[in-house]
Amino acid sequence: MAGIEAKRSRWFRLTHSLSAKLNLLLLGAMLVIFALLGYLNVRLHRHHLEQNTLQAAERISDVIKQGTTDYMLRNDRSGLYQSIQTMAAEPGIYKIRIFDQEGRITYTTTPSEQNHVVDKTGEACYACHAQSQPLARLNRPDRFRIYRNGGGSRVLGIITPIENQPSCTNAACHAHPASQQILGVLDTNLSLAKADIQLAESSRIMIAYTACGLILIAVLSWFFVWRVVGRPVQALERGTDRLKDGDLGYQITVESEDEIGDLARSFNDMSSQLKAEHTENVAWTHTLEQRVEEKTRELKRAHEHALHTEKMASIGKMAAVLAHEINNPLSGILTYAKLLRKYLDHADNGRDRRQEICDSLDLIASESRRCGDLVKNLLTFSRTTPMNLQPTNLNSVIEQALRLIQHQLELSAIHVEEHLETDPPLIDCDGAQIEQVFLALLMNAIDAMPQGGNLWITSKSDAEAGQLRIVVRDDGAGIPPEILPRIFEPFLTTKETGCGVGLGLAISHSILERHNGTIAVQSEVGKGTTFTVTLPWEKEAAKTPTAKEMSAVLSGR
Numbered sequence: 001m002a003g004i005e006a007k008r009s010r011w012f013r014l015t016h017s018l019s020a021k022l023n024l025l026l027l028g029a030m031l032v033i034f035a036l037l038g039y040l041n042v043r044l045h046r047h048h049l050e051q052n053t054l055q056a057a058e059r060i061s062d063v064i065k066q067g068t069t070d071y072m073l074r075n076d077r078s079g080l081y082q083s084i085q086t087m088a089a090e091p092g093i094y095k096i097r098i099f100d101q102e103g104r105i106t107y108t109t110t111p112s113e114q115n116h117v118v119d120k121t122g123e124a125c126y127a128c129h130a131q132s133q134p135l136a137r138l139n140r141p142d143r144f145r146i147y148r149n150g151g152g153s154r155v156l157g158i159i160t161p162i163e164n165q166p167s168c169t170n171a172a173c174h175a176h177p178a179s180q181q182i183l184g185v186l187d188t189n190l191s192l193a194k195a196d197i198q199l200a201e202s203s204r205i206m207i208a209y210t211a212c213g214l215i216l217i218a219v220l221s222w223f224f225v226w227r228v229v230g231r232p233v234q235a236l237e238r239g240t241d242r243l244k245d246g247d248l249g250y251q252i253t254v255e256s257e258d259e260i261g262d263l264a265r266s267f268n269d270m271s272s273q274l275k276a277e278h279t280e281n282v283a284w285t286h287t288l289e290q291r292v293e294e295k296t297r298e299l300k301r302a303h304e305h306a307l308h309t310e311k312m313a314s315i316g317k318m319a320a321v322l323a324h325e326i327n328n329p330l331s332g333i334l335t336y337a338k339l340l341r342k343y344l345d346h347a348d349n350g351r352d353r354r355q356e357i358c359d360s361l362d363l364i365a366s367e368s369r370r371c372g373d374l375v376k377n378l379l380t381f382s383r384t385t386p387m388n389l390q391p392t393n394l395n396s397v398i399e400q401a402l403r404l405i406q407h408q409l410e411l412s413a414i415h416v417e418e419h420l421e422t423d424p425p426l427i428d429c430d431g432a433q434i435e436q437v438f439l440a441l442l443m444n445a446i447d448a449m450p451q452g453g454n455l456w457i458t459s460k461s462d463a464e465a466g467q468l469r470i471v472v473r474d475d476g477a478g479i480p481p482e483i484l485p486r487i488f489e490p491f492l493t494t495k496e497t498g499c500g501v502g503l504g505l506a507i508s509h510s511i512l513e514r515h516n517g518t519i520a521v522q523s524e525v526g527k528g529t530t531f532t533v534t535l536p537w538e539k540e541a542a543k544t545p546t547a548k549e550m551s552a553v554l555s556g557r
Contacts, residue, residue, distance in 0.1 A: 022229060026221045030214055038210040042203045049202075053156060053195050054144055061160040061188040063087075064096060068186075072162075077107075085109060094155050094189040098162070101184060146192070154192040159185055232260040239267055249275035306507060333368060336360040387433065387514070391426035394434065394470065394535070398457060401438040405446065413452030414445075420459045427468055427535050433511045434535075437519075440504035441472045441531050448476030448529060466537045473530040479523035487521055 064087050071080035088096045088109040098107040103118045145157045162184040235252050242250040250271050252264045340360055398420065402409075409416060427434075445455050458471040479487060488509040505519075512519050516536050523529040 022225045023218075023222045026225070027218050030217055030221075034210050034214045038207055041206055041210075045202060045206065046199055049195060049199055053190075053192065054158075057144070057156055057158045057188065057190050060093070060190065061158045061186060064188055065160050065162065065186050068098075081107060092190055092194065094149065094191045096189070097187040099185040099187060101182060106184070154196060156190045156192050158188050158190070160188065161185055228256070228258075229260070232256065232264065236260075236264060236267060239264075239271070243271055243274070248278050303510065330371065333364050336364050387430045389428050389430055392429050392431045392434070393424065394427055394459065394468065395420045395424060397431050397435045398438055398459075398470070401435050401442060402457075404439065405442055408446055409455075412446055412449065414449055414455050415453075416455045416457065418457050420457065421461055421468075424459055424468055425461055425537050427537065429515050429535065434515070437508040437511055437533065438470075438472070440508050441533075444504065445472065445474040445476060445529070448474055448478070453528075461537075467534050468537065470533045470535075471530060472533070473528060475528040478525040478527055478529055479521070480525060484521065484523055488519075 095109045239252045456473045518534045520532045
């Protein structure tokens with residue numbers, strides 16, 4: 001199959017090449033011209049041969065007439081007949097006949113025709129007897145006729161009138177009146193078989209010469225067309241293929257000073273320019289890659305700074321809440337410490353209040369532990385660490401985020417309903433960063449419900465899609481529709497001045513992208529907002545943010 005395809009491809013190139021088309025057009029034109037010239041030459045040659053034959057026939061007829069005149073004057077019928085028979089025996093003479101003025105054959109070399117009367121309207125007599133009176137003279141073309149004999153050979157017949165001469169009028173043997181101009185007709189028939197053979201032979205030779213000339217000129221034309229057009233065009237085609245395959249700078253050898261040579265020089269100039277531009281583009285690409293790497297590092301640092309800024313803003317916002325939250329257990333610790341001191345100052349009462357002292361110590365330990373947990377959670381959230389992917393139960397992450405803002409939820413009179421999946425699949429993620437995402441969503445929900453409200457947190461796994469979906473929904477003020485399409489843009493916020501910098505959702509979107517997750521939002525003004533976070537189960541290495549992603553985070557695309 002490969003060989004057949006290769007042959008077909010070569011045949012296609014051969015039949016569709018410029019040199020092949022030129023050769024075919026030249027061959028066709030030469031074939032038509034040579035065929036026309038050959039036809040005209042054969043026709044002219046035939047005409048010249050016929051004219052020569054007619055002249056020879058006319059001379060033969062005149063010779064026969066002159067040779068028989070003496071016998072006719074002496075009325076020597078036997079001698080006339082012998083003379084005609086002798087002449088008819090000569091090569092090329094088919095038969096000789098003599099007609100009288102009535103159309104009777106008086107002498108003939110064919111005995112069966114003797115004394116027969118011919119039809120005056122026939123081909124041999126029509127030229128003279130077409131009118132009421134027979135003509136005394138005939139034009140030269142009208143004296144000849146060509147017909148085929150019984151054997152199929154062509155025969156040339158020539159009519160020579162026998163005129164009434166003075167010697168014939170005054171003869172004593174058979175005098176004719178002077179008023180009779182024509183005494184009879186000499187009909188000489190010459191065979192054209194030899195002439196036809198010569199004509200056919202000369203025609204074949206002429207056709208053979210014409211065909212040889214045509215073939216020779218066709219071969220020479222093909223050679224010159226291939227050398228002048230075909231080979232340079234093939235060189236241009238090879239150069240174009242080399243250039244297409246990436247061989248920039250390829251040069252074609254210029255062998256002529258014509259238009260194709262100019263085209264080859266233009267191709268060489270173009271190839272050189274392409275190589276120079278390619279080299280320049282490679283250099284610029286290398287420089288651009290270096291600049292992109294530099295800008296990527298700068299954007300990465302900017303992203304980390306923005307992430308840290310938002311985190312610090314969230315920490316600062318929680319500081320007041322945590323201060324109040326920590327102040328309560330500290331006040332209890334101080335109160336119970338003073339009470340213990342009072343119990344210890346009265347030794348008797350101390351022994352009697354042993355149980356109360358133990359309970360106080362337990363309360364002090366519990367409140368201290370509570371303060372420690374609050375501070376530990378705050379430190380864990382605020383600490384800047386690289387991504388640490390490990391299997392994580394998102395229920396614990398959500399619970400920890402709720403504990404951080406529990407006091408603020410109570411102060412804002414927000415009721416939280418949790419509908420978390422009992423045994424969710426472990427998600428390969430950085431727990432601290434995912435906690436930051438949920439904390440940002442929860443803080444936004446709190447800000448959207450300043451007069452209190454309801455907050456729902458739901459998680460559900462999709463085994464078919466291999467995803468865990470967490471929905472955070474509130475019944476707060478909602479997001480205006482003109483802002484909703486741009487909600488994940490950096491520095492876009494609906495909060496009052498000083499209450500946020502507008503980086504929480506943008507950074508949350510970036511964090512989820514790095515975890516191969518998604519975040520979607522639905523909101524209606526006055527009815528609340530729903531955020532849907534989706535994370536995959538499969539363990540996939542988190543992506544290092546590229547320059548394009550970093551730029552998209554900071555520009556909002």
